[in-house]
Amino acid sequence: MRQLTVYFDGWCPLCQKSKWFLERLDRFDQLTFIDARRVQTFEQPLLLERMHVETTQGVRHAGIHGIRLLTKTLLVLRPVDPFVSLSIRLGIGAVIYDKVAKNRVIPVSCTTDCRIN
Structure with missing residues (x-):
């Protein structure tokens, strides 16, 4: 039963490793992964800034x-939830997450129709 959709940056090595890690922890098939680079919508730039997790209610x-939503949903991550929740309450969780997200390295990548003009 898929409960959450995780949007990640398919060009980002850190995001790919995070996806791989979450796939291994998802013992009950609760997660669906979508590469935000393949989402053709006005929201794509926003989806690429940070990982987004969407509930079945949208x-x-x-x-x-x-x-935090992942730590509440995946049974194996529940012991970590109090620390993630505390980091949010203290205001340091978002700061740390955003610092990592802004400093991640995304190698140059092309699709099959990539052309140099």
């Missing part, structure tokens, strides 16, 4: 709040 949680 509510999206970005960054550290998405991480």
